[in-house]
Amino acid sequence: MAKAPFQVFVTGTDTGVGKTQVSRALLSLLADAGVRPQGFKPYESGCESLKHPADALALREAAGSTLPMEAVCPHRFRAPLAPGIAAHRLGREPDFRVTLAAWERLRMGPVVVEGAGGLFVPLDSKHDVIDLIQVLRLPVVLVARAGLGTLNHVALSLEALAAREVPVRAVVLSRSTAARDPSERDNRQFLEARHGVPVLGPVPYLEDARARHAAFRRALRPLVSERARGR
Template sequence: MPSKGPFQIFVTGTDTGVGKTQASCALLSLLADAGLSPQGFKPYESGCASLSAPSDTLAMRAAARSTLPVEQLCPHRFRAPLAPGVAARRLGREPDWKTTLDAWERLRHGPVVAEGAGGLLVPIDSQRDIIDLIAALQLPVLLVARAGLGTLNHTGLSLRALADRGLTVSAVLLSRSTPTRDPSERDNAALIAERYRVPVLGPVTYLRDARRRHAAFREALRPLLPHRARGR
């Protein structure tokens, strides 16, 4: 990562459920441990059991040890477990883009880990997808992907989409989604690194215990951070 300015990154994934929020929380906790006072920014969250307590946003806020209100960290929240743009459409609403940019303006001068919803082409309103949000914020990307079979296609498509938009990829993080190690893991990591010339981190092992899983994400992501935030 560049050394100038505060640490900022956008965490996106090749799909839903690949470990984006776990990666975001790991990064935020490392930055908080280093005394850098980070903020987690998840402007769109759907599948919220409670609109006042969106689970991913609250997890990121806790990891950052932030006291900012939910409304500032996550201005667009939806109950339906759907893409944000689809959830909004069902409600007959259009998420206000200016509200998103205003929320970012209040955070952009300090360390930030921003997180998307699902993959790059998930709609966030009637005109924009997650990749458009990344382009607007102009943040380097951490792409979280499954470690095993199928990841070459999903990761390759995502990396090509980011490259087509001229967006910087800091690293790909591979994460195991099942207890069984896939025999393709080692080849996948090497091929992604060689073909796309991007650092590949992990794979983060599958652990049922949440604390151990969090520790594994922290260890895998430590190389992304400024030297002063890498302390153990």
């Protein structure tokens, strides 16, 4: 029997924790394995260009995909706000049916879906990110900062996901600054022991974009290696 395709939803404990970098690393590893993945960023805000949203473009490039941007990222907003708030300011309501229709095009194959911000970021007047995760029925890769506060943020996120019976494939810790944090040395061991979830990283902070991408790939390779050839 063929394995199920590699599918995950990358979410975070906050904004700016490294979700796009994790998503790019996963997609590039899958592409290297010949799996021909797709990236899906259904909601992106803070877009300097609505025609060329930076995060969605990065996912499409990492996957080696040629899908039109409407399929990769159906909802795009200029304001650097939660998508639902950005839409509300424009007097608009993002159509959740459009999101699900875009997902239908991708759901049978290997795919990495990237959320917007954390679990309770509003996508429209009725749905938060966690609602989308539950509807898509995908396991989660949870990205968190490596440092003081992450034990609380990760625990709250894991509790919310458990309440919705959403499986968690791994927690990925990422350093967001060059400064060292004395709490960092305990985070991985504590999270694994307390919550029974695999923890990857921490991925070091590197100013060079290529070096940082390579570091994320090294950290995430174990997550991909066992499933990458599922079809």
